[in-house]
Amino acid sequence: MADMVASTDAHAAPPLIVVVDDDEDIHSVLDLALQEAGYRTRLLGQGAEAAPIIRQAQPALVILDLWMEHIDSGVAILHTLHADPTTRTIPVIVASAHPFMRPELADLLREPQYVFVQKPFPLDTLLQTIAALLAPTTPSDPDRAA
Amino acid sequence: MTDTETAQAAPAQPDFLTTLERLLAIQATAVMPALDEESTLIAHALCADKVDPLLYDQAITSLVAVGTSTTPMGAQQHALGLDRLPLANGGRAVEVFQTGVPYHSGQVHTDQGELLGVRDGLGIRSAMAVRLDVNGAPRGCVQVDSAQPNHFTAQDLAFTHAVTHWVSLLLQRVELIERQQREATAQARQLVAEELVTVLAHDLGNYLTPLLGTIHLLARRAAHDGRTTDVKLADQAARSVDRLHRLTTDLLDASRVEQGGLHLRPQPVDLADLVRTTTDDLRTPQTTMAVEGPDELIADVDPDRLRQALENLLHNARTHAPGSPVVVTLRREERDAGVWAILRVHDQGPGIAPAVLDTLMQRFVRGHQSQGLGLGLYLAHSIAQAHGGTLTVESKLGEGTTFQLAVPVATS
Numbered sequence: 268m269a270d271m272v273a274s275t276d277a278h279a280a281p282p283l284i285v286v287v288d289d290d291e292d293i294h295s296v297l298d299l300a301l302q303e304a305g306y307r308t309r310l311l312g313q314g315a316e317a318a319p320i321i322r323q324a325q326p327a328l329v330i331l332d333l334w335m336e337h338i339d340s341g342v343a344i345l346h347t348l349h350a351d352p353t354t355r356t357i358p359v360i361v362a363s364a365h366p367f368m369r370p371e372l373a374d375l376l377r378e379p380q381y382v383f384v385q386k387p388f389p390l391d392t393l394l395q396t397i398a399a400l401l402a403p404t405t406p407s408d409p410d411r412a413a
Numbered sequence: 414m415t416d417t418e419t420a421q422a423a424p425a426q427p428d429f430l431t432t433l434e435r436l437l438a439i440q441a442t443a444v445m446p447a448l449d450e451e452s453t454l455i456a457h458a459l460c461a462d463k464v465d466p467l468l469y470d471q472a473i474t475s476l477v478a479v480g481t482s483t484t485p486m487g488a489q490q491h492a493l494g495l496d497r498l499p500l501a502n503g504g505r506a507v508e509v510f511q512t513g514v515p516y517h518s519g520q521v522h523t524d525q526g527e528l529l530g531v532r533d534g535l536g537i538r539s540a541m542a543v544r545l546d547v548n549g550a551p552r553g554c555v556q557v558d559s560a561q562p563n564h565f566t567a568q569d570l571a572f573t574h575a576v577t578h579w580v581s582l583l584l585q586r587v588e589l590i591e592r593q594q595r596e597a598t599a600q601a602r603q604l605v606a607e608e609l610v611t612v613l614a615h616d617l618g619n620y621l622t623p624l625l626g627t628i629h630l631l632a633r634r635a636a637h638d639g640r641t642t643d644v645k646l647a648d649q650a651a652r653s654v655d656r657l658h659r660l661t662t663d664l665l666d667a668s669r670v671e672q673g674g675l676h677l678r679p680q681p682v683d684l685a686d687l688v689r690t691t692t693d694d695l696r697t698p699q700t701t702m703a704v705e706g707p708d709e710l711i712a713d714v715d716p717d718r719l720r721q722a723l724e725n726l727l728h729n730a731r732t733h734a735p736g737s738p739v740v741v742t743l744r745r746e747e748r749d750a751g752v753w754a755i756l757r758v759h760d761q762g763p764g765i766a767p768a769v770l771d772t773l774m775q776r777f778v779r780g781h782q783s784q785g786l787g788l789g790l791y792l793a794h795s796i797a798q799a800h801g802g803t804l805t806v807e808s809k810l811g812e813g814t815t816f817q818l819a820v821p822v823a824t825s
Contacts, residue, residue: 290619290622290623292622292623293619293622293623293626295623296622296623296626296627296630297626299630300626300629300630300633303630303633303634334615362622363615363618364614364615364616364617364618364619364621364622365611365615365618373678385618386618386619386621386622387618387621387622387624387625387626387654387658388622388625389625389629389651390625390626390629390630390633391629
């Protein structure tokens with residue numbers, strides 16, 4: 268298995284990923300996995316504090332749980348990030364074990380920078396999704412041409 | 414009053430209108446109290462010794478008195494066991510129930526067609542009986558008795574008809590209320606159950622996330638260090654977690670089907686691509702899976718649900734026909750009602766016994782090699798139905814099994 272290379276530029280700081288989830292076990296495994304894949308991490312356990320911290324930290328990507336203090340804590344955060352021009356373009360992976368997709372969430376998930384991942388997810392799937400969201404958007408994909 | 418032989422009863426008649434008003438005031442919330450109250454009121458209005466609404470009880474093929482008036486004759490009837498009239502024993506009440514022709518006599522003690530126990534045991538001399546129909550179907554009869562001969566008039570019979578009709582409406586209303594209450598209770602229970610299953614599925618998914626993540630992390634590290642046995646062990650653990658997750662989602666989906674069907678999110682989907690990618694994911698070194706069909710077949714379907722249905726069919730083939738090659742074919746079919754997509758999953762396994770075929774798609778039906786709850790085919794069938802399609806199966810012992818999932822692509 269090839270190691271993940273998060274950044275091609277050896278001098279740039281590794282991309283920062285903010286994980287918003289109230290489950291400490293999920294924090295610790297994602298922390299390890301993301302760091303081993305070459306990312307920096309910041310772990311947030313409270314939905315309420317997430318949006319201002321994300322605005323201030325300007326991470327490369329956010330992994331967002333939906334059901335935290337309230338059933339729709341994550342939806343509220345995503346709304347706030349989407350409404351704010353300084354955070355709108357930050358890619359977000361919405362990860363939830365909740366089986367029902369709320370209609371307003373489905374609308375938000377039409378934005379290309381937002382991706383839904385059903386929990387539990389294979390680690391490889393998560394890392395591939397992160398890599399795809401962080402990949403530069405303009406260059407042509409040589410694999411596609413084959 | 415036209416009947417001269419019953420004229421003597423006239424002075425004792427209370428006001429029918431007042432009785433009707435009281436009858437209509439009975440609160441129809443439960444059958445038994447309402448009928449008891451109604452019987453006592455009628456007994457009073459007709460100066461009768463006993464009034465019985467008798468309902469047919471199919472389990473014991475008898476008419477059963479369900480609201481006997483609280484009169485001495487009523488108590489005696491109960492003591493003699495005459496509050497149950499088996500159809501086989503005959504008698505006037507049974508005759509009225511079976512023929513619908515009303516009975517009216519002032520000389521019951523000489524009526525050979527009446528039961529001996531009714532004639533002599535209760536000492537009934539006058540009687541009227543009218544069939545009770547509810548929603549057009551015979552349900553029993555209302556019988557009014559007196560120990561006095563020639564007691565009831567034709568007007569009394571007309572009144573009994575009217576009251577019986579009212580009893581019929583009362584029963585209809587009460588049964589409707591009782592059914593609504595039962596349904597409301599069942600619905601409330603279902604909602605609670607659905608919420609429980611949803612929360613459980615969510616929490617289990619959350620618990621499984623770090624577990625699966627840790628296993629994958631260990632597998633990555635093992636792979637990095639070249640520890641192939643550990644990679645295998647980790648993969649095995651990950652598969653177990655995956656099975657546990659499938660089990661919970663299947664339970665949730667089955668519960669949703671029971672709640673009134675799966676909610677679909679249809680969108681234009683390339684079925685050919687969906688079939689290829691799903692089959693690629695399910696293929697194992699032990700089970701080869703070939704895909705045959707067009708390069709593209711666009712249909713307006715729920716991709717997640719159709720993928721789930723195909724996954725279940727492929728899982729089924731893998732489990733019950735281990736080592737047998739599986740062939741998945743997809744084709745378009747022109748039917749009278751429009752264009753359909755036909756998806757077939759064929760295996761060359763041992764086949765399914767004819768006795769099992771009929772129940773195969775019911776809930777919790779599992780083969781002896783099943784690892785799940787027996788919901789996979791049930792859900793695949795439900796998904797096909799939710800799309801307005803079908804899931805059918807053909808199987809021959811020793812030759813193999815073919816599942817065919819057909820869904821409309823477009824209507825003409």
